[in-house]
Amino acid sequence: MDKLRRFIPLPEQSFFLFGPRGTGKSTWLRQVFPDALFLDLLDPAVHRSLEARPERLIELVTASPEAEIVVVDEVQRVPELLSAVHSLIETRPGLRFVLTGSSARKLRRGGVNLLAGRALNRSLHPFMAAELPVFDLTHALRFGMLPLVWASPQPADVLATYASLYLDQEIRMEGWARDAGSFARFLEAVSFSHASVLNAAEVARECEVERRTVVRYLEVLEDLLLSF
Template identity: 45%
Template sequence: MIERICHIDKELEDSIFLFGARQTGKSTFLRQKFPDSIYIDLLDTTIKGRFSRRPSLLYEMLSNKEVGTLVIIDEIPEVPELLNEVHRLMSEKGLVFILCGSSARKLKRKGYNTLGGRAYPVYLFPFVSAEIPDFDLQQAINYGMLPPHYLAKNSHRRLSAYIDVYLKEEIKEEALVRNLNTFQRFLEVAALTDGEMINNNNIAQDCGVSANTVGNYFDILEDTLLGFRVPAYTKTMKRRLVQAPRFYYFDIGVANHLLHRKE
């Protein structure tokens, strides 16, 4: 097994939100690092159904646990109503939680309890070269650094499925954009300009939308952890910023696949 670099203490004193893009290995990492924790997997439809119908069940299950007991709830955005019970258990019983998910956007958009600063965010990213014995640069460039893709012999189909699932579950089902085809075109243009300074007007012309819409699209990519913007460097806080930020996909394999998926 590959040991991940993620700075979470073995003995946690504070609760955390662990965020990371799909398939970065969050669940595997948590199961390996905290094998003695109470683990609640909301991807299990039976468990999800029980808590969806009665969120207070979580409090009933855990209220008799000792102070400092670690509880991991995987995919907390699936049943965000549980956050009220988590809040109660932290405040009244002194339990410690790791709340895992692929995006905080669902929680923010619908105004769910984000624990008011009682849990700090930690991010698990795709592989980095320091984690991988005998790191293969060609494999990383071709297929990216998401664990299932880097470790596969040929992950072209996996990359296609990954992007399709992202478009369907993260974008379409959450109604984040009105026109999915336009957003898909934006993903490709963003891949073409990966690492370059962002020009919203130029990208807007290529996609047939407004510059404001392009800005919103970049916000979606950041909120769903598919990419990130790097602000332009400035020496002083008093001077007006004259350069644009740059945008990078978290995983080069995703960017490359978006560029060549129609070939």
């Protein structure tokens, strides 16, 4: 995709950038900070190394003294890194961290150090119409405006794969929904409540689950930044 402008003000200090998968966080940050030290926790080798020893982050940053900005992509995959980030912010004045995340669940429920106000919060959502050189209302209503889907010549297939990704990788692997079949039915049922008043009891009846189960599933979607 060509470089596109996103309407998000850049802080002058370290910040978290939250947003669901596919909103273009990594792509946008590589465009905005081309000279940053970039650590992608979706890279298996990087993830294994830092998960085994989070303090390696300090070693990596120390070995790159020219780096003024450090991007840690998908920081929720190794929440313990935030203690190392905190230490570096305290000892390296002028060093800025950009910490992206597609799930607030692990960070919030893990009780990890959230930098005690030393990093601001920003969010990146799907495209706004004004961010696009050409806006197609019919396409937007049918497929949504996730950059990952919008840029694809086969948006229906990409959208189906995207839903499957969350069902398999984010939900089933993390054990957030014990019954993947019920959660899949929930996703289909709740999609008809888009931009309308949500009736959790009605969704529960359609999914053949208890209302409290639907409420828990909705909390999972909120934690994954997929619903508000």
